[in-house]
Amino acid sequence: MDGTDTVFPVRRAIDQIRETAGPGAAPEEAAQPVSPYRIAASLIVSPENEEQTAGVLRLASANRYTVVPQGGGTKDALGGAAGKADILLSMRKMSGILQHSVGDLMVTALPGTTVGELQDKLREEGQFLPLDPAWSRQSTIGGMTAANASGPKRALYGSVRDHLIASRAVLADGTIIRTGAKVVKNVAGYDMNKLFVGSMGTLGVLTELTFKIRPLPASAGLAAFRSGGLGEWKRLQESLLDSQLEPCAAELISAAEAQELFGSPEPMVLVLFEDVEASVRYQLDRLKSAAEDAGLKPFAEICGCGETEPVIEGLRALAPNALDAPPDRLIVSMKLLSRLTDVPDICEFAVKSGEEAGLQVRFGGGLYTGISHATVAADWQRLQETIRWIRSVFVYMEELNGGATLSFAPPEVRSAVPAWGTDRSGNELMRSVKQQFDSAHILNRGRFVGGI
Secondary structure, eight states: OTTTTOOHHHHHHHHHHHHHHHHHOOEEEEOSSSTSOOOEEEEEESOOOOHHHHHHHHHHHHHHEEEEEEESSSSOOOOOOOOEEEEEETTSSSOSSEEEHHHHEEEEOOOTBBHHHHHHHHHTTEEOOOOOOOOOOOBBBBHHHHHHHHHHHHHHHOHHHHHHEEEEEEEEOOOEEETOOOOSSOGGGHHHHHHTTTTTSSSSEEEEEEEEEEEOOOOEEEEEEESHHHHHHHHHHHHHSSSSSSOOEEEEEOOOHHHHHHHHOSOEEEEEEEEEEHHHHHHHHHHHHHHHHHHHHEEEEESSHHHHHHHHHHHHHHSOOOTTTTTTSSSEEEEEEEGGHHOOOOOOHHHHHHHHHHHHHEEEEETTTEEEEEEEEEEEGHHHHHHHHHHHHHHHHHHHHHHEEEEEEHHHHHHHHTTTOOOTTTTTHHEEEEEHHHHTTTTTSSSSGGGO
């Protein structure tokens, strides 16, 4: 609530929501979360439709109740430490596919639909949404969009911004808007369809999403190579970037991550191709030749979409899941953004600096995306060492002119380290946009960049 009110009136708010949004919104008092990785709130509201969502937000805006939108809950530990919210707005009841235009390669679905549910339905028609965030059976398309989440296959298929055609959303004051291809003019001159992607639910609550989709790939092939050092990694990356090969994913993984995936504790490079069988075979052969020239040793070759997918799913799982993170373990994950050619150096620094702090770092870095993830699981007694390691990574990424964010951490870490790193030049513009669309700052207050 507003700073003048310290106690959220739970019973009164429940009555207000039932009167304003209807009993279908199912307001109920929230239990204290048993995990430090879950969002704490006084009240949980689960709207069944867009009108109920708008009613809840109108009420919250009028009373200055703080609201945290939530999809599947996998990303509860993402962003700044915002404290306890007044209302947790769960979108899980708003689930399902509204329209699937097979011939036009388009699909429209509600935000609480999980990525896995959507992919299952599209697969029936030989199609798929070419986005692969972690924990697809729990992660929702609304949460994926709000967090701009992606996976290793971003190397070929791109990000949410490349596939979101249109959306509907409810702004903080309850106003319902449509954005993207289905609307002639965007709100206040902004391309809201793009603006909502990655906005962490700070500008509005997504209620409908329309994506471009693709036919399922006919074949897939993955090759894994063992490597002992920085030189080999860089030589292979340089060779690949100079070639005409089009990997679906190309990841450098640390020894700890290789142990998780293959039971072999040595750094590896994994490269995946998805295309027709002849193209996959040709590209695998070219890749093996380039790897041999770079000094890497072959470890495994896996062919077939069904056979390669479990390995890629293991890579995605490098990102922790707030739903099942053990509360008795300190778990931290960082998302690192850099130039493509800096990824090998970042891997070496993250792992070695972790070892010096007494921490084991699982690392996966996109050789074609410049997006890396570094995850640590430790005893809570290692809290201060973990915080110092995080700070060292932030400093290192600044020296590279890259970026770093805390993509997963408990409040004890998020309150000690700026989750989004140091202030950026665009923060003032973002605060201006936030002020225009949520002047009372009720949506996800404090979780986004610059404390927005």
